[in-house]
């Protein structure tokens with residue numbers, strides 16, 4: 001049997017929530033339910049509301065009356081909470097990125113290994129696939145995605161190679177894409193290069209940066225005073241947004257002052273230094289190696 005997911009930084013993130021047994025908590029990235037299960041184990045009369053936009057994760061729903069699972073994008077956090085009758089919460093955990101299940105389901109096209117249609121949608125009812133992007137975006141738009149979301153130095157050359165390739169045959173499969181850009185892969189860095197290229201398309205397909213900023217903005221609004229925000233990120237773009245929000249209350253990271261000149265800080269930082277997996281965790285779960293955990297308390 002294949003594992004749906006192995007939760008990263010499980011003990012550290014659950015400790016970060018500082019759970020009250022009767023509190024109301026939200027897990028916005030349910031996935032295999034690893035973090036959710038650990039939360040439920042520590043609640044008595046408390047409640048857990050879990051989000052996941054991938055319907056496959058519903059197969060992992062835990063049979064527990066205290067859990068409400070929503071097959072929803074977490075960018076609709078506040079509306080869903082209001083609909084369920086919650087105006088405020090005691091803590092929220094987000095474990096961003098993709099599950100092992102999504103990555104390992106070859107037919108979903110998240111992985112550069114194997115050969116499948118370039119889909120990459122977490123929500124399979126969403127209209128845009130990675131292959132649509134490669135088919136319809138202009139050379140400039142493609143270059144911008146590769147640069148912004150993949151931090152690839154040769155983004156322009158990659159975009160040009162794709163536009164040239166698609167003038168012949170459409171770029172719809174993993175192999176179509178890897179062969180279109182094969183002349184631009186840095187020597188001895190194939191895995192890193194393809195991981196970044198695929199990550200950039202995945203972020204665009206799923207509107208990940210927009211969903212994250214919207215969810216974090218709403219989290220700040222719904223967390224009670226003393227409530228905890230716990231976020232695990234997997235690349236620097238996500239981590240920067242989370243760090244800036246925690247430190248300054250906005251995503252630019254620019255501190256703002258109130259009328260009296262006092263710094264307006266919405267959160268108390270619980271871990272000054274970002275928390276990363278131990279060597280023991282990485283040995284057991286190599287995919288956790290890029291995880292970065294930040295914990296903050298609403299002031």
Ligand SMILES: C[S@@+](CC[C@H](N)C(=O)[O-])C[C@H]1O[C@@H](n2cnc3c(N)ncnc32)[C@H](O)[C@@H]1O
Nearest residue numbers: 007029031032033034035052053054073074095
């Ligand atoms: C790394 S996995 C979470 C694993 C989970 N913590 C566990 O212990 O199994 C990320 C999950 O978040 C979901 N996800 C990512 N972005 C989302 C969004 N904007 N809204 C809802 N779910 C999202 C993905 O579908 C995936 O199942």
